[in-house]
Amino acid sequence: MSGGDRMQLNARGGSAAGLMRLAGRTSWPYFLLLPTVALLFAFTLYPLLQGLWMSLFRRGLVVVPQVPDSIPVFVGLDNYLQLFADKDFVVSLLRTVLFVAVAVPLQLAAALGLALLLAPQTRFNAVIRTIVFFPSMISGLIIGVIWAWLFARNSGLVNYGLSLLGIPAVPWLEQDQLAQIAIVVAWVWGGAGFNMMILIAGLTAIPKDLYEAAAIDGTSPWRTFTRITLPLLEPSIVVVAVLGVLGAFQVYEIVVSLTTGGPGRATVFLVQNIYETAFKKPNQAGLAAAQSGVLFVILMVLTILQLRVVRRRG
Amino acid sequence: MTLFRSPGRIAAIVVVLVLFVLPPLWLLLSALKPQSEIFQWPPSLWPEHFTLENFQKTISRANFGIYFLNSAIVSVSSALLSVAMSVMAGYALAKFRFKGDTVIFLLIMSAVMVPLQIVLIPVFLVLRDLGLLNTLWGLIIAPAATPTGVFLMRQYITSIPDNLIEAARIEGTPEWRILLRIIVPLALPAIGTLLAFNLVWRWNDYLWPFLIINQQEQWTVQLAIANSIGRFSINWPRLLSMTVLSILPMLVIFIALQKTLMNGLMAGATKE
Numbered sequence: 298m299s300g301g302d303r304m305q306l307n308a309r310g311g312s313a314a315g316l317m318r319l320a321g322r323t324s325w326p327y328f329l330l331l332p333t334v335a336l337l338f339a340f341t342l343y344p345l346l347q348g349l350w351m352s353l354f355r356r357g358l359v360v361v362p363q364v365p366d367s368i369p370v371f372v373g374l375d376n377y378l379q380l381f382a383d384k385d386f387v388v389s390l391l392r393t394v395l396f397v398a399v400a401v402p403l404q405l406a407a408a409l410g411l412a413l414l415l416a417p418q419t420r421f422n423a424v425i426r427t428i429v430f431f432p433s434m435i436s437g438l439i440i441g442v443i444w445a446w447l448f449a450r451n452s453g454l455v456n457y458g459l460s461l462l463g464i465p466a467v468p469w470l471e472q473d474q475l476a477q478i479a480i481v482v483a484w485v486w487g488g489a490g491f492n493m494m495i496l497i498a499g500l501t502a503i504p505k506d507l508y509e510a511a512a513i514d515g516t517s518p519w520r521t522f523t524r525i526t527l528p529l530l531e532p533s534i535v536v537v538a539v540l541g542v543l544g545a546f547q548v549y550e551i552v553v554s555l556t557t558g559g560p561g562r563a564t565v566f567l568v569q570n571i572y573e574t575a576f577k578k579p580n581q582a583g584l585a586a587a588q589s590g591v592l593f594v595i596l597m598v599l600t601i602l603q604l605r606v607v608r609r610r611g
Numbered sequence: 612m613t614l615f616r617s618p619g620r621i622a623a624i625v626v627v628l629v630l631f632v633l634p635p636l637w638l639l640l641s642a643l644k645p646q647s648e649i650f651q652w653p654p655s656l657w658p659e660h661f662t663l664e665n666f667q668k669t670i671s672r673a674n675f676g677i678y679f680l681n682s683a684i685v686s687v688s689s690a691l692l693s694v695a696m697s698v699m700a701g702y703a704l705a706k707f708r709f710k711g712d713t714v715i716f717l718l719i720m721s722a723v724m725v726p727l728q729i730v731l732i733p734v735f736l737v738l739r740d741l742g743l744l745n746t747l748w749g750l751i752i753a754p755a756a757t758p759t760g761v762f763l764m765r766q767y768i769t770s771i772p773d774n775l776i777e778a779a780r781i782e783g784t785p786e787w788r789i790l791l792r793i794i795v796p797l798a799l800p801a802i803g804t805l806l807a808f809n810l811v812w813r814w815n816d817y818l819w820p821f822l823i824i825n826q827q828e829q830w831t832v833q834l835a836i837a838n839s840i841g842r843f844s845i846n847w848p849r850l851l852s853m854t855v856l857s858i859l860p861m862l863v864i865f866i867a868l869q870k871t872l873m874n875g876l877m878a879g880a881t882k883e
C-alpha cells in the first residue's frame with residue numbers, strides 16, 4: 298500500500314471501519330459465519346455441555362420407556378464418586394497417564410534427534426525428511442496394522458531380526474507389558490515425523506551467528522547444544538510436548554488395529570473404556586459421560602497450563 | 612548444528628532409513644507374496660514369487676469397491692464443504708467488523724479443545740436426532756467445520772488488500788460476487804492447501820464412521836480395515852492388500868503436494 302493510500306484510509310477512520318461503513322449494516326458476515334457456527338455448535342459445543350449435563354444422571358444411552366433403568370434419574374456428582382471405585386476406569390486412567398508419561402518424552406526425543414540430524418537444508422536431507430514425515434499422512438489405524446504385522450510372533454520382521462541375533466521369538470502382542478511397549482513404539486513412530494517438522498522450523502529460526510560465535514570461541518558441540526540450541530528451541534519443544542500430551546491422552550485408533558485392547562484388557566486406554574461403558578454396558582451412559590468429563594478437565598487444565606508456560610516464557 | 616559429524620551422521624541416517632522405510636516397505640512386499648510365502652519362516656525379505664493374487668482377491672470381493680467409493684465420496688464432498696465453509700467464515704472474520712466478531716472467533720477457536728473423543732456419546736445422540744446415523748451425509752457434514760480451517764483462511768485472507776474490496780463495492784458489486792470473484796481467486800493457494808489437508812483427514816477418519824455407520828454397505832475403507840481385524844484371527848493376505856490399497860490415494864496426494872502439506876502443517880501447528 299502506498300503512503301497516499303494509507304493517508305486516504307486513515308482519513309476515513311481506518312480501513313476496517315471504512316469497509317464496515319461501505320458494507321452498511323448488512324447481515325452478510327453473520328450469514329458467512331452461519332454454517333461454521335451451526336456445525337460447531339451441533340457437533341462440538343452443544344455435545345460438550347450435553348455431555349457434562351448427562352454426567353449428572355444415571356441413564357441409558359438411548360431412553361426407552363419400557364426399560365426403567367434407561368430413564369434419566371438425577372444423581373448429582375454420584376457418577377464421579379462411583380468412578381473412583383470403578384476398577385476398569387481407574388486402571389485405564391492410570392494406564393493412559395503412564396502411556397503419556399512414557400510415550401511423549403520418547404517421541405519428543407526421537408523428533409529432536411531427527412530434527413538435529415535433518416535440519417541442514419540439503420536436497421538429500423529433504424528426501425529423508427519426506428520419508429520420515431510420511432507416516433503423518435496415514436491413519437492411526439493403518440499405523441497399527443503396519444506394526445501388528447511387524448510384531449507378529451511367527452512371521453514378523455521384528456522377531457526375524459531378533460532371531461538373527463540368536464534371540465528366540467518374543468510374544469510381543471500376547472503379553473501385557475510387551476503389548477504396551479508395542480503401542481508406544483507404533484505411536485512414537487507414527488508421530489515423530491510431524492513433530493520433527495515443527496522442531497526443524499524452530500531450529501531454522503535460530504540466528505546462525507550465535508553458532509558462528511560459539512565456534513570462534515571454541516565451544517564444544519555439547520555445550521553449544523545445551524546453551525544455545527535447547528534454550529532457543531524451547532517454544533517449539535513446548536508445542537511438540539503439548540500436542541503430544543493432548544494426542545496421547547486420546548490414544549485409541551492405533552490400539553484398535555494393533556492389539557484391540559488386549560491381551561485381556563492390558564492395552565485398554567481411557568477413550569476405549571469410555572466407548573465400551575457407553576455402548577457395551579447397559580444403562581451406564583451417565584457413567585461414561587462422567588469419564589468423558591474427567592478427560593475433558595484433564596485436557597483443559599493441560600491446555601491452560603501450556604498457555605501459561607508459553608506466555609510466561611515468551 | 613554441528614552436533615552430528617560425518618561417520619556418526621552416516622550411521623544415524625542409515626538407522627533412520629531402516630526405521631522409516633522398512634515398516635511400510637515390509638507391508639508392501641508382504642502383500643505381494645503368495646499366501647504360503649506370507650507366513651513362511653524364516654520370512655523371505657524379498658518376495659520369491661511376486662504375485663498380485665492378494666490384491667485381485669481383495670478387489671474382486673464385491674464390497675471392496677463400494678468401501679473405496681464410499682471413502683472417496685465422503686472425503687471429496689466433506690473436503691469441499693469444509694473448504695467452502697472455512698473460506699466464508701475466514702473472510703467474515705478477516706474483513707468485517709461486526710457486533711460479536713471477537714466472541715464468535717474465540718468460540719470457533721475454543722472448539723480445538725474439544726476432540727470428538729470426549730463427546731462421543733452426546734454426538735451420537737445428536738446424529739441420531741438429526742437422522743444422520745447410517746448415512747454418508749453424516750460422515751460428510753459432521754466433521755466439516757474445523758477451527759483449523761477457519762484460522763488458516765482468516766490468516767490468509769487478512770493479507771488481501773482492503774482497497775480491492777473497497778473498489779469493487781464503490782462500483783456497486785454485490786457482496787457475493789466480491790467473495791467469488793475477488794477473495795476466492797486470490798486465496799487459491801490457501802484453498803488448495805486446506806483442500807489437501809481435508810482430503811487426508813477425511814480419508815483417514817476412523818472414529819466418525821465408527822460412530823455413525825453400522826451397515827456394511829456404507830462402510831468406508833478404514834471401517835472395512837478395522838472390521839477385518841478379529842481379536843483372535845486375522846486374514847493377513849486380505850488385510851495387507853487392503854491396507855496397501857487404502858494408502859495409495861494418500862501416497863499420490865503426498866507425492867503431488869508434498870511441500871505444501873509439510874510446510875502448511877508446520878505453519879498450522881506452530882501457530883496453534
